[in-house]
């Protein structure tokens with residue numbers, strides 16, 4: 001069976017996959033045109049978020065049986081086209097939640113306490129202490145949009161900071177945590193911090209836009225470690241510039257890498273703290289994700 005890994009997969013997981021009987025394994029990143037050429041040979045394709053598994057890539061996979069996503073989000077895979085062709089799509093939800101939750105807390109504190117700007121200023125020989133007064137998280141209100149695996153891990157940690165935690169999720173009707181489940185409007189208008197943990201779908205595209213931002217508290221802090229495209233980054237830029245939004249912590253962008261003009265303008269703002277989609281990039285999460293994916297692939301192969 002021909003297996004191709006197109007994005008970095010944990011070493012131990014790769015070795016386990018390679019050790020299976022009758023597996024011919026390749027591991028290398030190909031850009032779209034090269035990958036399309038290779039697809040007719042591949043039975044199992046393994047990706048993370050960097051490879052966009054579009055309809056034409058799937059169509060080229062005449063022997064393709066399984067697409068393995070070493071991670072959670074499936075927005076980079078045309079799942080409808082795959083399933084219509086009888087190709088299984090397998091992911092590893094939950095296996096990277098703690099890493100994303102921890103990064104989210106990091107971004108919240110970095111935005112509140114100017115950690116990135118302080119670092120840059122010091123490295124440039126500037127002592128900007130007077131400009132860098134920030135905010136406590138203590139007793140302030142955080143709104144979590146999407147109360148699934150990651151949203152709940154975030155809540156658990158923020159409760160330890162004594163924050164008032166609100167959450168909105170259309171499928172969650174009760175919780176045993178000290179979290180108030182509210183509707184989206186209530187969350188938007190009452191939160192000092194808003195953190196997003198929903199998948200990117202047609203329904204969540206531009207969920208945070210000019211209109212929703214106008215209903216937020218002045219000086220709100222926004223964190224997006226879910227997906228670019230859930231926040232309208234043009235509206236976000238304007239609101240960060242005007243001061244309506246105090247700061248934003250971004251791990252994801254509608255365009256990745258964010259090299260286009262809008263993203264570069266956004267990143268140039270002093271009140272933006274950003275990381276290059278590293279929410280799941282810890283040794284622990286990658287090992288968990290990789291091993292879980294391999295376990296699931298083995299089950300599928302065994303039928």
Ligand SMILES: NC(=O)C1=CN([C@@H]2O[C@H](COP(=O)(O)OP(=O)(O)OC[C@H]3O[C@@H](n4cnc5c(N)ncnc54)[C@H](O)[C@@H]3O)[C@@H](O)[C@H]2O)C=CC1
Nearest residue numbers: 072073146147148149150169171197198199225226279280
């Ligand atoms: N930055 C990174 O590296 C990572 C980002 N992610 C992103 O985080 C997302 C969430 O991951 P999990 O918590 O594991 O998924 P999950 O499926 O456990 O939770 C997502 C929740 O969002 C809710 N939801 C869906 N539409 C909604 C809406 N319109 N409004 C409010 N809630 C809505 C769902 O009901 C569900 O409870 C992933 O889909 C992925 O895009 C996930 C892992 C790593």
Ligand SMILES: O=C(O)C(=O)COP(=O)(O)O
Nearest residue numbers: 048049050071072073280
């Ligand atoms: O699991 C997810 O949804 C992620 O966004 C992680 O992406 P990555 O596997 O690190 O490219």
